Amino acid sequence: xxxxxxxxxxxxxxxxxxxxxxxxxxxxxxxxxxxxxxxxxxxxxxxxxxxxxxxxxxxxxxxxxxxxxxxxxxxxxxxxxxxxxxxxxxxxxxxxxxxxxxxxxxxxxxxxxxxxxxxxxxxxxxxxxxxxxxxxxxxxxxxxxxxxxxxxxxxxxxxxxxxxxxxxxxxxxxxxxxxxxxxxxxxxxxxxxxxxxxxxxxxxxxxxxxxxxxxxxxxxxxxxxxxxxxxxxxxxxxxxxxxxxxxxxxxxxxxxxxxxxxxxxxxxxxxxxxxxxxxxxxxxxxxxx
Numbered sequence: 001x002x003x004x005x006x007x008x009x010x011x012x013x014x015x016x017x018x019x020x021x022x023x024x025x026x027x028x029x030x031x032x033x034x035x036x037x038x039x040x041x042x043x044x045x046x047x048x049x050x051x052x053x054x055x056x057x058x059x060x061x062x063x064x065x066x067x068x069x070x071x072x073x074x075x076x077x078x079x080x081x082x083x084x085x086x087x088x089x090x091x092x093x094x095x096x097x098x099x100x101x102x103x104x105x106x107x108x109x110x111x112x113x114x115x116x117x118x119x120x121x122x123x124x125x126x127x128x129x130x131x132x133x134x135x136x137x138x139x140x141x142x143x144x145x146x147x148x149x150x151x152x153x154x155x156x157x158x159x160x161x162x163x164x165x166x167x168x169x170x171x172x173x174x175x176x177x178x179x180x181x182x183x184x185x186x187x188x189x190x191x192x193x194x195x196x197x198x199x200x201x202x203x204x205x206x207x208x209x210x211x212x213x214x215x216x217x218x219x220x221x222x223x224x225x226x227x228x229x230x231x232x233x234x235x236x237x238x239x240x241x242x243x244x245x246x247x248x249x250x251x252x253x254x255x256x257x258x259x260x261x262x263x264x265x266x267x268x269x270x271x272x273x274x275x276x277x278x279x280x281x282x283x284x285x286x287x288x289x
Contacts, residue, residue, distance in 0.1 A: 077117045077135065078228050084118035088132055091141035092116070097155035100286050110155040111136060119230040120202070129181050131202045131232045136164035140200060140285065142181045149184035149193070154285040158204075169204050173212070173266040173275035176203040179285055180237060180257055197237035197257050201280070204230055205266055209274060215263040 080088060092098075096112040099105040111134045119138070121130040129142045137157040144150050157164040158176065168174065183196040201214050205226065212224040212231045224233035240258035248254045259282035266275045 077119070077133070080117050087118055087130065087141070087143070088116050089113055090143065090147070091130070091132055091139065091150075092153045093147065093150075094153075097139055097153045100152060100154045100284075103152045107155065120225050120227040120232045122200075122225045122232045122234050124234070126196060126198075126236065127183055129198060129200055129232065129234045131177075131230055133158075133166075133230070134164075135166055136162075138176065138202075140177065140179070140181050140202065142183050142198070144183055144185055146185050149186065151181055151184070156285045156287065160287060166204075169206055171275040172206045172209050173264065173277060174204045175201065175264050175277050175280050177201065177285065178262055178280050178282055180259065180282075181234070198234040199237050199257070199259060199262075199282075200232065200234045201262060201264060202230070202232040203264070208268055209266045210269050211267040211271075213265045213267070215265070217260040217262055218258070 092113050094104070094106045096115075097107050097110040099107060115134040115136075116132050116139070117134070119131045119133045121128050127143060129140055132139050132141050137155050139153040139155055140151070141153065142151050156177065159165040159168055178199075178201045181198050181200050183198070184193060186193050199216065201224065205212060207229065209226065212226055212233070214222045214224060214233045214235075216222065216235055218238065220235055222233045222235055224231040238258045239255040242254040242256050246254040261279040261281050264277045264280055265273060268274045
């Protein structure tokens with residue numbers, strides 16, 4: 001029978017999920033890429049069974065065990081715990097990252113749930129925001145008790161360029177995101193929507209870094225949560241009048257999130273400054289530079 005690439009990918013993904021460690025799928029895709037790039041192949045049923053046996057060997061053999069090398073071959077990602085895996089699945093109910101303007105549109109080239117790990121999570125009395133990443137890029141997740149109001153899982157490449165460069169950390173610190181994330185929910189019988197906005201900073205550090213501090217430029221400073229070489233921090237957002245003087249639908253001054261540039265500082269074991277990034281500008285997720 002004839003099977004196109006999408007069906008092959010689906011079959012291999014399902015087999016890899018059922019077999020065990022999920023990192024192996026990335027290697028399978030890369031190994032296959034040189035053989036099936038931009039063309040359709042005619043596979044017999046026996047051929048598909050043979051492919052399944054290859055996946056089983058990869059999953060249970062050489063790539064079994066924690067982590068998995070990145071595309072550059074110099075960094076590893078930790079495995080998800082069962083609780084973290086549930087959080088990743090809840091973050092991406094469509095099975096992977098989606099379009100920034102259309103939550104129903106899955107972008108398959110950005111990966112699937114099984115490619116992502118919960119890398120670092122910042123918790124406060126308002127809830128939490130997590131940095132969830134793959135070897136290629138990341139999304140931010142702010143859980144809500146009402147999934148229909150959840151933020152979209154918008155993908156951003158490590159380094160802001162495809163195919164993503166996870167190991168690229170210059171000077172002990174790399175800021176990958178200074179953006180906002182929102183906890184949305186509805187209240188009352190009329191289901192009135194409420195938005196709790198947060199300013200979020202996330203990125204990567206080397207093993208020498210022991211603490212990361214965010215100066216939010218409004219008098220607040222926050223120690224980020226640093227885990228396995230990744231960090232994230234957030235603070236509740238504050239509103240300010242639109243500097244352009246625009247008005248809302250009722251003719252009142254339009255209020256926007258106040259998001260001045262921030263300073264991010266990485267400290268070493270003795271409290272010394274290893275790296276400081278000043279005037280880090282606010283930007284949306286998914287941007288390319």
